[in-house]
Amino acid sequence: MTEPSDPAPFRLGYVQGVTPGKWARMWAERRPHNLLELVPATTDGAVDMIRTGALDAGLVRLPIDRTGLHAIPLYTETxxxxxxxxxxxxxxxxxxxxxxxxxxxxxxxxxxxxxxxxxxxxxxxxxxxxxxxxxxxxxxxxxxxxxxxxxxxxxxxxxxxxxxxxxxxSSTVVLTWPDAENTDLMEEFIGIVRGRTVNSTRTPRREQTPARATPAANRRRPARRGRGRR
The missing domain is CATH 3.40.190.10 (Periplasmic binding protein-like II)
Known part of the structure; x- marks a missing residue:
């Protein structure tokens, strides 16, 4: 029987000076079965790789050519x-x-x-x-x-x-990714960088283990009404 392959990693490019470590740790807590692969790149290189599909997203500095890309500002640098x-x-x-x-x-x-x-x-x-x-x-x-x-x-x-x-x-650091329908992993990372909690309605829901059924022997049976004396 063929073993299922590991899920594809979420590949994140980042430029020098940007420190994605905090977000990577949060990702590992929320998505332990989905590897976050960090890829050092220049801004132009990251944008090119996002367009070709080699990267899922990038942490880059403006200015960039935003054709076909989303971009949300994260912070500004002196x-x-x-x-x-x-x-x-x-x-x-x-x-x-x-x-x-x-x-x-x-x-x-x-x-x-x-x-x-x-x-x-x-x-x-x-x-x-x-x-x-x-x-x-x-x-x-x-x-x-x-x-x-x-x-x-x-x-x-x-x-x-x-x-x-x-x-x-000043210099603005942004998160950029393809202008297309977001995958669950993309929504997860957007939520992380925007500070959404695990319970946020915008955070993708993970599969939950269904509650175990109560054994039949331990279920309480409804009490029977006693028969009245004639």
Missing amino acids: TVAVVPKGHLLTVAEEAAVEDLADETLLHPRDDTLDWAGDAPGRPADHTPATTGEAVELVAAGVGVLVVPQSLARLHHRRDLTYRPLTDAP
């Missing part, structure tokens, strides 16, 4: 400038975009902050491939990197620090 310790920007707790006018700005190819390309400052001679490579260049004194705060924390180094840019556009 934009910061990553600089060496002792840099002029560190004399204050915060900085403004115009303070970058005399700086060389690094634009890694995996960066999703499109607006940063219009910020004042000189473009670097070298375009780093990744945010990690850009951080190495900042440490070498080549330039300044503008990223969401979560990425600055992810690539923390003792010789670097960062300052919030008070007037820079």
Whole structure:
């Protein structure tokens, strides 16, 4: 007799700096028989894989091409400038975009902050491939990197620090998935990220074990009416 195959996993893409661990733990509690597979990706890569069906959903940063996709905002991130310790920007707790006018700005190819390309400052001679490579260049004194705060924390180094840019556009993290009828697993994950409880009417119901029938011997029989004396 052929054994039933394991259910297909729910594949979730996520970009650097996004930490899906909390949601993954809740998923494991609610769906112990459905594996949640976490797939690191860039925003563009995650969107492409969602469209081809390689991913069920993704945690990405705006902007994205929303054609054929749902997207719900989850939270916003502060934009910061990553600089060496002792840099002029560190004399204050915060900085403004115009303070970058005399700086060389690094634009890694995996960066999703499109607006940063219009910020004042000189473009670097070298375009780093990744945010990690850009951080190495900042440490070498080549330039300044503008990223969401979560990425600055992810690539923390003792010789670097960062300052919030008070007037820079913030970065929005969204959950995105195909614009089609939602599966039960998709509804489950939407409920998790939106904070729905297990008993929420929008949360898919799991099969419940039917209540065991009471043994016939233990059932109470209705009392018979006694016959009156004639």
